[in-house]
Amino acid sequence: MATLNVNIGNLKLKNPVMTASGTFGYGVEFADFVPLEEIGGIIVKGTTLHHREGNDYPRMAETASGMLNCVGLQNKGVDYFCNNIYPTIKDIDTNMIVNVSGSSPEDYGECAARINELDNIPAIELNISCPNVKHGGMAFGTSCEGAASVVREVRRKYDKTLIVKLSPNVTDITEIARAVEAEGADSVSLINTLMGMAIDIEKRQSLLSIGTGGLSGPAVKPVAVRMVHQVSKAVKIPVVGLGGICTAEDAIEFLMAGATAIEIGTANFLDPAVTIKVRDGINAWLDSHGCSSVKEIIGVI
């Protein structure tokens, strides 16, 4: 049995496996399949200052080894989260992390300030990379100034672990990573979805209501591994890797590329118990390769 615990800033994870926002609900949806407390961290659905209905249906299209989505941050707002959802998840014995999104630095800051008051939420993941909302989201994550302005505002109001989720839809992701590091981010997570499109050739129209969506799943994994590798060389803060992870071997690739922890997203839709299987698989791989700790393989490339 290898040691699996890792740290993201001050955040202690019992193992490096977390769930990606928007793919695991608030955790409780998966309680029939997974012992939630055994997951390293659960990053819940993107939360905004105000209620959002999200985009119109259809919001999803299956593509080769992946899927496109344009959900558009449907959520009931941070007040609803604090009053109605937080009480139901606060006693789950793992790191419950809230993904925070917004349409202005002030929105992000105010939302983060509300979450800061919740004792059992030890970290937030700042989503400056959602490709599916018109204002904000990815607009901030695609320029160094935009990304820095959001992180600066949030950092003033949020004193726990701050992870910033980066967009791959940029020319040089390392510049953005350095910009958010300079503003005091404790960690960066990457990648969010890649902007994509799929067309119904009989109807001659996009398969998604807003035309485009974010691509996730194994199709994006090689891009994600490359970006994690680049970013881990460019910043000193720990990197959280995600993008198409379905198996322990996939997760180990990310760890070797430089990720301190990983998130599992789309694969939760294929196998609701995948998180624990990946954790067990990492452990078995470490044992069979004579490693006593997961830290021995992080960033070896």
Added chain:
Amino acid sequence: MKHCIDLTVKSVEHINEKYVLVKLTDNNPLPEMKPGQFVEIKVEDSPKTFLRRPISINNVETDTNELHLLIAIVGDGTRHMAKLVPGDKLNVMLPLGNGFTLPEKPSDKHLLVGGGVGVAPLLYLGKKIKEMGGEPTFLLGARSAKDLLMIDKFKSVGRVFITTEDGSEGEKGFVTNHSILNKETFKLISTCGPKPMMVAVARYADNTNIECEVSLENKMACGLGACLCCVEKTQDKGNICICTEGPVINAKRLEW
């Protein structure tokens, strides 16, 4: 409680070139399932069949521990399922969704309106109504006589009325034109089928003040209310997930 289990294919019956009836079983007793609920099936085939396939529950045979799925062959995933052979394993997540409302009393007249492969969940619903001591009335529509599915099975459960668009069996026209609707009064309608048919049935129910539940089949990924892809707009709650707050929903709530 939801489960994710490998079931064993007991038989695959080709009803015609477009439909198969897959019967699944397990060594352990199958979880309890309600009419109108559905399952999500993992198709181990090609990169093109990446996500699970949501399939409605056609029937559950408790005596023989069988789950029956009536599958329309429409794409790569369902084509793969049609090629299954006895003994194959199929990973199934179940039971998902809410299910149809059963009549309060066995004597409540309950009309079950289906079209195309949408007839599938109505068989199990009818069977449950019959087990309560009621007599379900099926109103089944299809393009043509050859497109009608499992009619003998429906007849073994309740009264069956049929419409076909070409008049090759039953009354000619759409389900909402059938004369039974003028002759008898129903307390509750449950419907599943193509959206235009369900819209017409929901309007008929609204006009005649009959409670009506429709079963939706929006495209979905997780089946657990996490991905928020399968949403339908409601008048009372905005976007709801069909996988958890449906697939069965009171027609009055919809913006149809």
